Amino acid sequence: YQRRVRGMIDQLEYHNPYVDEYFRPISVSAGIPLRSLELIFLLFLNYPLSLAFRTLPRNPTLKHVIGILLGLFEFWFCLGPGGGVHAFITSTVSFLIITFGPQSSISPIINFIWAFGYLSAAQIWRVWTNYEGVDLDWITAQMVLTMKLTTAAWDVYDGARSAQEREKELTPEQRGYSLPRKPTLLEWYGYVFFYAGFLAGPAFKLKEYINYIEMSQFNNKDCKGNIPPSTVACLMKLGESMIFLILYGLCSTFFPSGMLLKLHTFPIYLRLLYIWIIPASQRIQYYFVWLLTEGAFIANGMGYAGHDERGRITWDLMSNARPLGVELAQNAHEIVTNWNCKTQSWLKNYIYLRITPVSQKPNWVTMYGTYFISAFWHGFYSGYYLFFVSCALDTWIAKEFRVRIRPHLLKEDGSGIQPWKRIYDFFGWFFSQYLLAYFALSFIFLKWDKSIELWSSVGFIGHIILFGGLAMVIVFPRIFPVKQTKKVLDQKRH
Numbered sequence: 230y231q232r233r234v235r236g237m238i239d240q241l242e243y244h245n246p247y248v249d250e251y252f253r254p255i256s257v258s259a260g261i262p263l264r265s266l267e268l269i270f271l272l273f274l275n276y277p278l279s280l281a282f283r284t285l286p287r288n289p290t291l292k293h294v295i296g297i298l299l300g301l302f303e304f305w306f307c308l309g310p311g312g313g314v315h316a317f318i319t320s321t322v323s324f325l326i327i328t329f330g331p332q333s334s335i336s337p338i339i340n341f342i343w344a345f346g347y348l349s350a351a352q353i354w355r356v357w358t359n360y361e362g363v364d365l366d367w368i369t370a371q372m373v374l375t376m377k378l379t380t381a382a383w384d385v386y387d388g389a390r391s392a393q394e395r396e397k398e399l400t401p402e403q404r405g406y407s408l409p410r411k412p413t414l415l416e417w418y419g420y421v422f423f424y425a426g427f428l429a430g431p432a433f434k435l436k437e438y439i440n441y442i443e444m445s446q447f448n449n450k451d452c453k454g455n456i457p458p459s460t461v462a463c464l465m466k467l468g469e470s471m472i473f474l475i476l477y478g479l480c481s482t483f484f485p486s487g488m489l490l491k492l493h494t495f496p497i498y499l500r501l502l503y504i505w506i507i508p509a510s511q512r513i514q515y516y517f518v519w520l521l522t523e524g525a526f527i528a529n530g531m532g533y534a535g536h537d538e539r540g541r542i543t544w545d546l547m548s549n550a551r552p553l554g555v556e557l558a559q560n561a562h563e564i565v566t567n568w569n570c571k572t573q574s575w576l577k578n579y580i581y582l583r584i585t586p587v588s589q590k591p592n593w594v595t596m597y598g599t600y601f602i603s604a605f606w607h608g609f610y611s612g613y614y615l616f617f618v619s620c621a622l623d624t625w626i627a628k629e630f631r632v633r634i635r636p637h638l639l640k641e642d643g644s645g646i647q648p649w650k651r652i653y654d655f656f657g658w659f660f661s662q663y664l665l666a667y668f669a670l671s672f673i674f675l676k677w678d679k680s681i682e683l684w685s686s687v688g689f690i691g692h693i694i695l696f697g698g699l700a701m702v703i704v705f706p707r708i709f710p711v712k713q714t715k716k717v718l719d720q721k722r723h
Contacts, residue, residue: 279529293419300422312367337382376432431571456530466524480510559657612675629702667691
């Protein structure tokens, strides 16, 4: 029965046989999965396309149409004629909900249920028909689209609220994204199918897209309505991505992920080392893809974020990762802030703060709810839930360390008491990085039994560290209460 259902669905052709025929020999010889190779080719293709797109006449209609056609071409190229059907169905229904739904918070909630429900059905289908492997398919693009559909619904609703409501209930960031009007159908499909970021992200906001297409993004005294030159910034971002591509190739050669499958054959000291190095090296491929896509946004000008206090142009509006921020992070909060930034922005502004009652501060319930939705968005493999539940507890413990223990290592003026502050920072970095890699084992292999097997091979060392930290934040303040400090110390707390 499963084979019959899968056969019926596969008739939509979620691949392009003509493109596959050309790339398959390269895929085999290079050892790169076919669909990943095709996606990488498109990400590089986006550079000349972006350079051409920025030269289009100042005609929003023309830009919408060209962006849609390029996006559909890329979807057809990588996923065949069937993949775009799902994006069209979900985006069309979302447009109808936003346009004709109730003028209240009910509309974005209904849209959220619709977009997430469709994605969840697709994720269930993936687990049911292809449990042993997670392929790069239309569901990956649907995950990005789900973020865009849900953010747009909230932004349109926020724009229709009174100024008093926006001032009282929204953060400055949320107010900045709100739209004073509903999008036209052409604007909507242009936003949904825009070629840059359509397949691999990042998920930008509807207002960001409209501001770019209408050139209002560049209406300031420095740009004077024109896209500033971005060649140097684009090439630098491309160069950064190439560095991470080379690093990933080297790490995959010396520390392939397959080594984890035979982890039990190594002595304990190597097991403890490999569960740190190998998952950490797997992050490099994400840096490569995210920096590569960011470079294309810089090339077409959409990555323009304004000028800094020194008058220098910044191009990080579409930045999706800050690698050094992740790798040098001293706590889980810093890791979250610098990793997959656009997804974190979505989780913060459209999940975390939305489920927090007005006039109340977020608490551990909203934090765990947000992490659960993040796991739900990724899919229904048990490994996702093991990973995000563990990371949620790690984040809470890190926050409590900063509030309850860190102040003991600071002077009244906020400077550190040395050498204890440096020691605290080092161990904060070490344990944060080690736990991230340790918990990521469940994210890599996705299965409950495999995750437990790998964790048990090192005596559940990560969980011992985690619950040891939990005991510290509970017991330590009772023995050494945090003294009242000056305002400068309060500002240093998250």
